[in-house]
Amino acid sequence: MRNLDRQTVFLALINIIVLLTGGWIAGANFLDSYNLQIMASQVPELGLLALGVALAMISGNGGIDLSGIALANLSGITAFLIASQLIAPAAAPMAFSWSFAAIALCVGLTGGLLNGFMIAFTGLTPLIATLGTQLLFTGIAVWLTNGSSVSLGYIPPLDDFGNLPVLGVPLCFALFVIIAGALGYLLRCTPFGVRLMLLGSNEKAARYGGVPVRRMIVLTYTICGLLASVAGVVIAARAGSVKWDYGSSYVLIAILIAVLGGVKPEGGYGRILCVLLAATALQILSSLFNFLGISNFFRDLAWGVLLLALLASARVNLSLWLRPMR
């Protein structure tokens, strides 16, 4: 128990330290409310995908979701193509936005179900299954758009959702936090979450203990798909356009965030709050680098080092040094 708290505190501290260091060396602009809002509104795309990866990892059995960003893009593209057929965005922007979101969620649900079924019923390892669906989703997106990006145009409600702060908090960030909160609640406090953790810790024992393993796996990856489609809506809202290869660098970054957040890649353990804190820490760090005009290559280097350092910190036994000398 104490161990868990240590990690949360550690990540929270990183957030605060980076933020303060930023304010100190990058100037007051870094800490003003506008920049905080910008950083907050940048977190959800990646954060949602990282939550999906975390969930897949927790379910165990080599769980991972490589198809997240591909599904997010496909959701956005399909939703736009269908919704703009049904409703003219300019005429009824609100109705358009809602139907856009609804269709995107349906696509995410379908894609997640496909992942879940592939993994639960064919015995395909998640890595290969989601690699296959990643290509499939990307491929469909390319086919639908002929490879070019699709511009949504300026649709006020969507744009507001992506960028407008309400009471100082960007809407999409608020949604992200709410989703993360719900997910955290689901994992920690509900029978589903406890079963998922147990399933990830020992699949056979979970089956013998009456956990409906396949249903759980399908459900888990469906949630991952839904998270991806929400990310798709956020992307569409913020970029004002959708394209098949948007965020192609996100696949590995999402895994990075999940692992930085302390999710055990072998399954059975992970905390949503930590994943959230890892996502914000990475965001603040990367914004800081942009503020300082530090090369983006160097930022990637820093992330790699951070990941290894975090893995190493789990290996270092602090009590070894804290023990008084004999």
Place this chain on the structure above:
Amino acid sequence: MTETSLPIPLFTRLRALTGRRPELFTLGLILLTVLGVAIANPNFLAMNNVFDILRASVVRGIFAMGVLVVLAAGGIDVSFTAIAAFVMYALTMLVHNVFPAMPLWVILPLAGLGGAAFGVVNGLLIHSLRAPSLIVTIGTQYIIRSALLTFVGTALFMNLPASMEAFGKASLWTWTGESGVISSLPATVLVLVGAAFATWFLLERTLMGRAIFASGGNPDIAARLGFNLLHIRLFVFGWAGLLAGIAGIVHVASNRLANPFDLAGMELEIIAAVVLGGARITGGSGTVTGTLLGVLLITLVSNVLVFVGIPSTLQLAIIGIFILLAGTIFALRSRS
């Protein structure tokens, strides 16, 4: 229960055979694909096509040999493309700037050495951090690639050393089609043959090979039986790095340019090829023959779509479906 001595049905026997020799299944898929494409477009069986597919398989194949060894030992490596990029770019620059006359037989071993050094660091980290190799190599991939781009260089590099230029152009056999188009079997194929043979020898004829499969089957037990896990990991990732370094140079030589942005994002596709060749992603199995077939299969599928007349916008989706279907059949087969 006593087994009845009824003649075993053909299907069951076939299944038992592919259970023992999963690469036969891969071979079957290849034959099916070739047959399908040849029916759709008989031109496909022309010699220049065979050469082209071989040529396109070389770099993938060399990488895949390294990945096979890592998978067999129960690990996953996604940093090898970054290692290859680093080695190929840094070494090409070094040779060009300092020893422009360096012959190929020095360059290739140097590349191997450089790659192996990175790989050994991977192995060391995985062993000492006791973390899953997928995660550790994601970290090192970031570090290696961005170190290359931050500290070594980012620009496309066209002035290859003469020996590499010649190696890229060398051909084992040239064939002139009726239209006067020349196609040639590149000499780089020899590197793949060498890498495959060395990997086969290593896996099947040395104690290290057995140790690799042993640690892939169950590392704790292997350690108890006296196999030194640290040595195995250092070797396995070192081997993957070595082959990656060599593959990088082959890539540069045959492309006749060194682009530090190249090869990124290829890693998962190569892992998929090895898995389609019958190696389990959970470790402890896999063969060189199967891996070569897996690479051939992936190259084939990504190269024949034009021949069948599938528009290029559908290619990604088709390859995805193919991986899902083949993977599923594989998974179902090995489960029964």
Place this chain on the structure above:
Amino acid sequence: MLSQPATPAPPPFLEIRNLRKSFGGVQALKDVSLTLEAGQIYHLMGENGCGKSTLIKIVSGAQLASAGQILIDGMPTGTLAGDLGAIGALKAGIETVYQDLSLLPNLSVAENVALTGQLVAAGGRLARRLQRAALFDTAAQALKQVHLPGDMAFLTRRTDSLPLASRQLVAIARAIAARARLVIMDEPTTALTRQEVENLLLVVRRLLDQGVTVLFVTHKLDEVKSLGGEAIIMRDGEIVAHRPVATTSKAAISQLMTGREISEARYRTGSVTGAPLLEVSGLSQPRAFHDLSLSLAAGEILGVTGLLDSGRNELALALAGVRPAASGRIELDGQTIWPKTPGEAIAAGIGYVPEDRLTEGLFLEKPIRENVTLPVLDRLKNTFGMISPRRARALAEAQIAGLQVVAPDVGAPVQSLSGGNQQRVLIGRWLTINPRLLILHGPTVGVDVGSKDTIFRIIQRLAGEGMAVLIISDDLPELLQNCDRILVMRQGAIAASYDAASTDEDRLYQTMASGSAAAPAREVTA
């Protein structure tokens, strides 16, 4: 220590001096000293968690000692035993057959048997040619000594495709192939049927004849008696006694191990009170069992035994919904049920304690609380659909108190408990659903006499409360001590049914092992 010869003689084969080992705060070994002579058999005995496995791991180089010395032929192997390392121990001729056998599942029989020899010859260095011809030769010879086939088909089989008994023998063949001077066996007989145990004991005797020293770890006193030699008894990380087996009674050994008296008497005191609860008729599963019928009343304890391939395990799995049968009829309390998943069995009121608690039963790194409350999570929800932490804790605490589990806190991970306590946590899980029928599959495998005693008392209490209990086990004394009736299965059918009070091990065993031609000794219909 105790058996040190008085006159100066050649140094003992193996001497352990003042060995200590601690894990964090736990002192697993406290100052252990021990001498082993060549060609002798030693039995290492003691309750769960007394430090047997730790001692073995240190001697075989799998773990480092905190302090102490190990000498082989009078020569120190380093200040700390762990300096030996796995390969060092193998070189010194120490072979260990661990509880889990330590076979490499994906390698062939030949490789499992003979690879170690080549590895030791190479001094652990891996950059060596694999001697393929020698590999097969050595393996074939070693396998012959344990009565396994040495033909190519068997040599090239993957070990994970072998039955358990053969795997046990393959592991011993490995020790033979490596020309071990000391063979350590950690609970080698837990999963074997009696026939297989006999076979194993035969092999052990032959090893002794060849001058090999054997260190045998077991909880089964009968085997100790049958093999003779010396008993080394541990309690709480210390050696408390070292005496010849021949002159020490079973009761005395038990008492030395536990520090209290354990009765050998029958635990079953109650009698069947209720009406028939479980009615199974015509249950069949191809290649496992066919046309099984049995009935079990509330408050009754029914034992089922048989050889490994008799279908008893499959019967357990079919009733528990893990691997449903193909045809037949199961009635529980007048209702026809057909559990296709463990979940459905649980819903019908069937609890199943699986055979292998580590891989099939427990979530080792998870707290006791979650291990116990898994089947009833839905019942612990409050109005917000949230598991009430208070209720979960209270339930888990009630269960472990009822089963006398020794644990610091229900938040402690299960892996911090000893084997007997782990088993009780697992039983506690099923008691949360108040099952009508509790199926116990090998309830005391790898559990020491003290914990066994506790578990048996719990079983009796449950039956007394009206639960129907089905014990599937090959530990015949356990069945005789606890059951009302014992069904003996053979080749997928029920060969006989005995009244437990009036039968004995020999008769049960004969029924189990006799060929299908021999008629059962006496049929008792319930």
Place this chain on the structure above:
Amino acid sequence: QDKQSITTVVKITGEGWFVRMDEGVKAFDAARENIDAVQVGPAQADAAQQARIIEDLVAKGVSAIAVVPMDPSALEGVLRRAQSRGIKVIAHEGDSIVNADVDIEAFDNAAFGRKINEGLAGCMGGEGKWTSFVGSLGSLTHVIWADAGAESAAANHPGMELVAAKNESFNDANKAYEKAKEILRAYPDIKGFQGSSAIDVIGIGRAVEEAGLIGKVCVYGLGLPKDTGPYLESGAVNQIYFWDPKDAGFVMNVVAEKVLNGEEIADGADLGVPGYTAVKVSKGPGNGIIIQGQAWVEVGKDGYKDYPF
């Protein structure tokens, strides 16, 4: 008074093209005491990363952003927010962008496409099969060049037959090579290639060289002198077309400075940079304007050594 800051955001850091552009930005920075001009860009060719960088610049509060968009439509949102915070937005190679004050094109894209195709047609003698390559179908300018080339061929050279148009090379020389091989296989009698991405001609050139078709097949297209050099030497690539990214980088900053100072840029204005001495100004898709220069350069085997990039 605060120094003004102009940040140029490119598609990807480190590529030869943008390294050369950086020289222009640096030159501008050195030339202006009171202006800080720097160039940044993402590490991966990913529109998302580019958008993030711009957002951070907006938060940082730079005076002007000059951007070479990876995917113009993916930047509309963030550029609108930049403008609403009073930041001036200059684009280059993005004449479809609505939320920009100025878009600078080195030339009239359609004219550039026609020009390349004219060269190709001359080499082919106005007869035979030819095909075109684009970096990706999403690259607007590439598509314009390829389409304009196709129109020009259709209008002026009825003997030229366009086959398998607009092959995607994904800005990867190896992919361009493999595509070109496929084309050579599928159309053994092909006579000409028109490339759009700077590396297209490298890949095509290699395929042509290996097939022993130097002199039989014409290769024309966008290219960088230094990178394409070996193929120009061997004759596998006949002629390359480009504009100097250094000048483009410089002129973007010049325009940004003018916009910051509130200066009007009229039709025919002289921006003081070669190729941009008499620019054409037209209205953009949004409230901004589009500036067009005549900054193209065309070199073959003989002239490429004059350009050190």
